């Protein structure tokens with residue numbers, strides 16, 4: 001039975017799954033966390049086997065080695081995984097990668113070269129791709145891009161209003177990210193509503209460590225909150241989201257150079273910068289304990305989400321569904337309630353008991369009277385990467 005090994009290398013983690021694409025069945029999965037820190041961790045599950053271990057993982061190459069060891073320790077050495085294709089999530093594909101792409105040396109080098117436009121992500125993708133190609137030399141590797149789903153955005157949505165010649169010379173434009181998630185979530189939301197995705201206008205709120213909103217018009221992205229890099233838009237775990245570019249000029253003139261600004265905006269801002277932790281659970285607990293910094297952080301976080309929700313309701317000319325997904329969106333009922341508070345005028349009304357129900361799985365949390373359906377739909381980037389990778393290599397040529 002041919003399987004797809006999916007590698008989702010994040011900024012500080014590698015999530016992976018082994019999937020039987022014909023049965024759409026997950027055979028094994030795992031996550032390696034806190035790569036580059038002293039206290040790394042691996043969790044692996046295949047069949048009834050569960051492995052959990054603490055270990056220091058220097059980089060994504062070492063992370064991939066830990067993954068192969070976990071499979072071997074669970075009685076499945078690499079040559080018994082029946083891997084027919086390896087699918088890789090790649091956050092930034094720029095203007096050149098518009099669809100899933102077979103990885104050769106040139107493609108791998110281009111993914112590395114796009115690192116400046118996704119500094120937290122593409123370097124790790126490249127390391128994982130190099131390690132995986134060495135471990136699985138005989139099978140095709142497919143890169144699936146977060147940016148591809150947003151290629152349908154109109155020019156007016158992806159253009160920044162700066163001097164055109166300068167923008168062209170430096171490739172300055174919006175791309176949008178989390179496209180794999182926005183695509184699979186909007187399709188699964190349509191399935192839950194029992195309607196074809198091509199009939200629905202949806203606002204998808206992907207609220208994880210990285211976070212973005214997407215206006216999905218009949219299955220196509222028409223606008224999204226992330227821009228040229230995954231830094232624009234919402235307040236995130238460690239990223240600022242929107243900020244007046246004038247503030248950056250001010251900081252730069254005060255002597256903070258580009259690398260320091262990069263580090264500030266990508267790694268020391270967002271919830272971490274405002275409240276001391278990038279984990280929503282910590283910030284919420286601190287706010288409940290009365291910590292004013294945590295309370296302010298949550299207010300800024302919620303206000304920014306509502307700002308984009310309002311904008312995209314207008315862009316879509318109304319919506320059929322508002323969909324929450326990713327770590328925060330799937331698990332934090334309080335946050336969902338705040339985002340949807342007092343939106344009755346817009347036809348959005350949450351049912352508090354449905355919202356508070358800790359069930360997992362895709363579910364409707366709006367009241368029966370709500371004109372707009374409000375949904376929680378778990379994201380499954382790995383399943384979508386497996387689907388797209390398998391489709392590419394199994395398509396008749």
Ligand SMILES: Nc1ncnc2c1ncn2[C@@H]1O[C@H](COP(=O)(O)OP(=O)(O)O)[C@@H](O)[C@H]1O
Nearest residue numbers: 207208209210278279280281326327328331332
């Ligand atoms: N049970 C939970 N309750 C509230 N928040 C949660 C829960 N589980 C995860 N989160 C939040 O989800 C975020 C991570 O989301 P995730 O989608 O896994 O991010 P990423 O894929 O970008 O690493 C963290 O901020 C964490 O606080």
Ligand SMILES: CC(=O)OP(=O)(O)O
Nearest residue numbers: 010091177178210230
């Ligand atoms: C694009 C992006 O921000 O991804 P993640 O949420 O996995 O960090």
Ligand SMILES: [Mg+2]
Nearest residue numbers: 010208209210
């Ligand atoms: Mg993520």
